[in-house]
Every structure is written in structure tokens, then in C-alpha cells.
Amino acid sequence: MRSWTRPDIPPLPGRGRAPRLHDDSSGRFLDTTPSGDTPDATLYVCGITPYDATHIGHAATYLAFDTLVRTWLDAGLTVSYTQNVTDVDDPLLERATATGVDWRELAAGQIELFRTDMAALRVTPPDAYLGVTETIDEIAAAVDELRRRGIAYTVPTPDAAEEAGEDWYFDIAAAEAATPWVLGSESGLDRPVMSELFAQRGGDPDRAGKRDPLDPLLWRAERAGEPAWDSVVGRGRPGWHIECSVIARETLGDRIGVQGGGGDLVFPHHEFSAAHATALTGERFADVNAHGGLVAFDGEKMSKSLGNLVLVSQLRAAGVEPAAVRLAILAHPYRDDWEWHRGDEARAAERLAGWRAAVERDAAAGVSGAGDALGAELPGADVPGADVDDALTLLEGVRSRLHDDLDTPGALDAFDDWFAEPHSAASHALAADALDALLGIRL
Template sequence: MHAWPASEVPALPGKGRDLKIHDTATQGTITLAPGPVARIYVCGITPYDATHIGHAATSNAFDLVQRVWLDTKRQVHYVQNVTDVDDPLLERAQRDGHDWTELAERETVLFREDMTALRMLPPQHYIGAVEAIPGIVPLVERLRDAGAAYDLDGDVYFSVESDPHFGGVSHLDAEAMRLLSAERGGDPERPGKKNPLDPMLWMAARPGEPSWDGGSLGRGRPGWHIECVAIALDHLGMGFDIQGGGSDLVFPHHEMGASHAQVLTGEFPMAKAYVHAGMVALHGEKMSKSRGNLVFVSALRRSGVDPAAIRLALLSHHYRADWEWTDAVLEDAVARLARWRAAVSRPDGLPADALVEEVRAALSADLDAPAALAAVDRWVELQLAGGGDDESAPGLVSRTVDALLGVAL
């Protein structure tokens, strides 16, 4: 599966700062200092509906991570999956009378278009669950052979008790885990499981549903968590720098994935930092496909909204915050974009070297994009009030906003 084209990232004078980021697992801020190549895995979409603002906000958070690392003169090895076979996708296809493969492809194409318009940097490896199946099957077999997985009526489950570190990502108690498991794709009430929290690794073929050859596992399809583990281990190995996604993935997805990987390899931890973006609400409720309260990026673009304004709307909120999308949020972003473009369109201006360092400092401090925007706002206000005579300043500001915030002025 191919990703989307990359926009050019301008080079800035000097060098950026190492990233300090909030780690869900340690429940504190840690400093990441990768080697020459920084490694990041971000969980991607289940393509049964168009890209909404919640997806875009999560993508924006991890795009900022890449930009901070690139500014430190590192390379970035970024991997993302597409869950192109899963119950929600199959259910939507059946409800609407569509072929599930065509639905997945159509929505993945639209996601790529939205990411391109928003100037999100693409992953080097963009892998669908279906194409990962040949690598998933041996991992499930290894877990089973090691006694970390078991058969239940043809399905294969992972035993969470096989990982001594289980629970170390989310820090939730058993009852909270059970409730979230039931809400987010698990089956804690299924009779016969060794532990209600045990997640499925391989689902035996069901009538009328797609299935693949699973070798000794029989025909079936993979569970959700093992999909990401197989892709991450194949392309990044253990101990990569960031495992990322929305905060709704902390449990069960990232907790289970970490346990799968740690039992498979005998190494700990799977990732140096578990980083999670907040949820976006609409009309007082979390924006989600199941509720149908969605604002689609593609619909905003079709209505004539500049993608740069959408991006500024996302950047105006800290990535870990839960916030609400409103007309006022977008209107403020449109107005800010107009002010910034007016300021950098002047032939000269106020020196901007200090601004570059302010933006760098803000983003290196747990991706504080609102502080970065405020710094640019201060320069813009003075520039529009009279400015200075530095002919290089407008261009430097424009390149800084592009390189570090992903906004083309």
C-alpha cells in the first residue's frame, strides 16, 4: 500500500532541540534523544468513513513530532498501518450494500487526499492489515507454541498473564479494563476465556466473512492488536522511540500490543514513549463514527476552506487536550491565516531569528503548538504595526511556519 506525497520541509538556520514529550506509560515528561534515525509508529485508520477532524488532530500531533526531529537534523523512520479488514468495516459495508474491499480502498484514497491537502508528512511504510497477514501468522504461532496463547473454539487468544508488564501502559484497574475492553472491540464476557481481558489473536473463518490461510491456525483473519505489532516489529524492531495514536487507543490497543511484542521478543519496553492525542468533540460529545457527529476534512475542503486554516485550527489546541470543534474555532483560524499571510507578504520586516528559537522551544516542550502560534502572533502584530527593515525576515518567518508547523503561507 502506498502513502501520500511528501511536501518539502524547508531547512532552517541552526539546529532544533531534543523533544520532551509526555509518556503515558511513565505518566510524566521524558526527553527523547534518538540516534541518527528516530523511529515512530502511529496507528492509522479503519477506512469505513471519511477523515474527520479527530483523525486530523491525531495526525497533526505526530506530524509535529516528525518536524521537531527533522529540525534536529535527524532522519525519521515513520510507520503507519491501515486496518483494512475489521468488524466495523465489514459491518458498514454490509449496511450500505458495498463490497468491503472497495469501501476500504475508497476511504483510504480519500484519507490520502486529506493528508496531502493538510501537508502531513507521510510514513515511509504505509501497511494494510491484509498485506501484513503473512507476517502476522508466524507471530501468533510463536505465541501459541510458547504457551502465551490458547485455542477457544478455533479462535486463538493471547493470555495477558503471560506478560509480567501487562498494565504498565494504561495503569488501569481490572474493572476499568473490562469496561473499556467491552466498549472497544473486546469480548470480556465470552465463556471459556482464561482471563476476561484476553484479546483475540486470530479469528477463525466465519460464514460470509473474508478469511485467509493461517497455516496451522486454520483459515481466518488477524486480531486488531497483533496487526500493529507485526508491522512495527517488522519495520522498526523493539525499543522504537514513539508509539502514537489517539487517547482512545491507550487501552486496549496499545496495552495489548505492548504485551504481545514483549512476550514475543523477551524485551521491554516495546516503545520508549507512548504518546496520545486528545479527543475532539462536536456539540458536547466526542467526535466518532459510531455517533455520527463528524466534521469531515474533505467536506470542509469542498466548501472552500483553505487546508492551511484547518491546520491552524488544529494547532490552536494542545495535542493532549480534549477540545470541541466549533464554527468560532475555524473562523479564528481563517482570520489568523490572513494576518500571517499579510505580514509575510511585506518586502521587509522585523528580525525573526529570535522567533525561530521561540517556536523551536515551544514545540520541543511537549509539542506546545498554542505557544508557538502565540509567538508568531506577536511577531505578526508588530510587523503589521510597522515592521522593520530586515529584508530576510518575512521569508524566514514563512519558512519557519512551514518547516515546524506545516502551514504554507
């Protein structure tokens, strides 16, 4: 599956540092510099289920991890980034049925809209962008391997399309006995909380025949009217969590640097995708588990099920500059829950206009070295001239803020302070490059 156009990222003088990220598994801030055994910085971010893209909550997640990618690149690291698309799943099929649209057509349209939104927001695309429907054989083989190891079992399925159809489930107890993983080791949650979230987020705790109410589905036997594929574990389709563990391992290796996504994926999705991978490899899935906060609107978490969505495409259609949408989102700490308010995009546009006006102000005032500020040439990315010392100070300050758990609000505040003072054209050019390269906002 193709992703989207990669934005141009201007080179900057010197090097930043790989950021320290909050790891939700341990509750500690961990360095994301790759170890000697894994020279690439590797990132897996869960992608969309394509039935209603792209709302501000989506955008906040992908902008957070785009900031991570940009910060890694600024540190001189090679980045390998994978994102999936859950292009077959119950919510997609339910929306297709409700709207009378073929599920494949619905998915294709929403994936294209998502691509367009990501390109407009200047989000760095993943190196591997894979749909579940492209990896059916690999996922089924992983389920079969779990079966072989005694960590998967079947549950009779009376409503399966075939008389002998059976669903496959992951055996938590068997996995805990055979692997380093134990329930809660990734999410840090206790069982009562996990039980509540499992029921809310696609789990089936009351399914008859399961060994543990929290055992997650690995493979769903074909039901009448549902898409299905022939496989080594029967005709059907993948469960939610196994798809991500397989796609990540197929593209990034058995152990990855950072697993990322929205905060509502901590459990059960990331807990069990990590558990599946560990059951297959015998080692921890990801060094760091990082999650973005949830975005509310009109007092409720922004979600497709509630319908209280602010769509990036709608803002763009109304004439809102994508840079202003990006600026409005990055003004919030990525780990915090926050609420989008009507007019946030206008306030961000005013902030952006103020920065642009500062450039014009200094050019009109003839500040030393002023000229075409945004087009001024630096003497060289590695050896900037003395007239940009103030911009170099800004750059180091911004790098310091992003090193500290991707503190984008602090970085933006540094730009506010900087643009409030007069500067030369060359300094403005370097500041603009820093804003573009590290925060994806082009003056």
C-alpha cells in the same frame, strides 16, 4: 501500499532539539533523542480503519505526530515512521454490509480519501504504510510463535465456517509469568477501568471459554460470509492488537522510540499491542507512549458510531483552505480533549489572513529591506544575514515551545506577537520558512 506526496520542508538555520514528550505509561516527560543503539528516531502511529475518513479527530492525531516528525527533522535526526491501515476489521465489514458495498471497495475509497486529505494538510507521510491484508502471513506467524511459547490458547468456536475452527487468544497470566510485561504497565490503568474500556472498545469480556475476561483476540477463525486467509494457525483473520505489534516490528525493529495515536487507543489497543511485542521479544515495545486528546462536536466525542463528524474533505469542498484547518487544530494542545465549534475554520482563516496582511503591510511601508517578502532570498541557511536577527529570535522561541511537549499553541502565539511588529522582507521570509517547516502552515 502507497502513502501520499511528501510536502517540501524548507531548511532552517541552526538546529532545534528533539522534544520532550509526555509518556502515558510513566506519567513523566521523556526525552525523545534516540540512544546510541538506535540512531534513528522511530515512530509508529496507528492508522485508520477505512470506513469513514477523515474527521477532525483523525486530523488532530496525525497533525500532532506530524509536528513530532518535523521537530525531529529540525533537530537533524533521521526519522523512520510507520503507519498501518486496519483494512479488514469488524467495523469496516459492518459498514460495507449496511451500505451494500464490497468491503474492499469501501476500504480502497476511504484510504484514497484519507491520502488526499493528508496531502492537502501537508502531513509528512510515513516511510512505511502497510495494510493488515498485506501482512497476514507475518501476523499469523507471530500468533503461532505465541502459541509455541505457551502464551496463546484456543477457544472453541461453534459458529466458525469450518467444524474444527477455533479462535486464538492471548493469555495474560502466561505473559505476565514469562515476560517483563504486566497488565496495566503500558496504560497505567487499574483493572476496573480496564474492564469497562475493554467492553466499550471492541473487547469480548463475556466470551465463553476465555481464561481471563480481558484476554484479547489474536486470530479469528473464519465465519460464513467473512474474509479469511489460510495460515499456520488456521483459516481466518487477525485480531486488532497483534497487527500493530507485527507491522511495527517488521518495519522499525523490536524496540521503537515512540508509539502514538489517539487517546482512545491507550487501552486496550496500545496496552495489548505492546504486550504482544514484549511477549515475542522479551523487551519493552516503545520508549514513549504518546497520545492525542479526543475531539468533541456538538457536546459529544467526535466518532463514526455517533455520526457527529466534521470531515476534512467536506471543509475542503466548502472552500476552506487546508492551512486554516491545520491552524485551527494546532491552536489546541495535542494532549488535551477539546471541542470543535462551528466557525473554528473561519476564525483560523482570519488569523492566517492577518499574518499575510502583515507581510503586505511591511512591504508596502518599505520597511528596511522590504521587497517581495515571501520570495526574498536569505544569504544562506547556515549563515543568515544580520537583517534577520529578529526572525532568528522568533525561530528559537518557536523551537523552545515545540521542545516542550509539542506546545503548538505557544508556538502560534509567538507568530501572532511577531507579525504584530514591522519586519524586513528577509525576516518575513525566514519567519515564513519557520512556520512552514515546523508547523506545516504555508503563507
